[in-house]
Amino acid sequence: xxxxxxxxxxxxxxxxxxxxxxxxxxxxxxxxxxxxxxxxxxxxxxxxxxxxxxxxxxxxxxxxxxxxxxxxxxxxxxxxxxxxxxxxxxxxxxxxxxxxxxxxxxxx
Numbered sequence: 301x302x303x304x305x306x307x308x309x310x311x312x313x314x315x316x317x318x319x320x321x322x323x324x325x326x327x328x329x330x331x332x333x334x335x336x337x338x339x340x341x342x343x344x345x346x347x348x349x350x351x352x353x354x355x356x357x358x359x360x361x362x363x364x365x366x367x368x369x370x371x372x373x374x375x376x377x378x379x380x381x382x383x384x385x386x387x388x389x390x391x392x393x394x395x396x397x398x399x400x401x402x403x404x405x406x407x408x
Contacts, residue, residue, distance in 0.1 A: 301325050303362045303372075304332035307355040307380040322374030325366055329356045329388055335369045352397050358386040 308320040322340055326332040333353050342351050357380070366372065387404040390397050 301327060301362045301366075301368060302329075302332075303359045304329055305357040305359055305380065306332050306336040306353050306374075307357070308352075309354045309380075317379045318377040319380040320375045320377060321380055323359075323372045323376075324374075325362050325364075325368065325370045325372055327368060329358060329386075331369060332356060335371060336374075339371055340374065352390060354390050354397070355380060356388045356401075357382055359383075360385075 302325070304324045304326060306322045306324055310319060322336045324332040324335050326335055333356060336353060337351070382404075388401045389404055391400040391402055392398070
């Protein structure tokens with residue numbers, strides 16, 4: 301299993317750059333997003349009128365016996381900073397988020 305941060309830009313009630321983040325154990329990043337969409341309270345991450353996750357970070361492997369698809373922590377509120385992890389962003393067309401995702405590619 302892998303560990304993912306599922307990120308929603310912004311955090312309701314926070315005054316600075318905090319984002320709304322969930323730490324999820326899942327087989328892949330798509331399953332991590334689905335777990336948050338299905339199991340997290342929607343009002344906790346409804347920012348800017350949207351309940352769509354905006355970004356996902358793959359932060360490592362987990363070998364614990366915790367069941368697949370488990371939300372391990374969240375929501376927590378802090379700036380979502382990528383420390384060199386694999387990442388996916390929801391694509392934007394005009395000013396609207398789509399259901400398409402694109403992996404962020406880092407230059408060498």
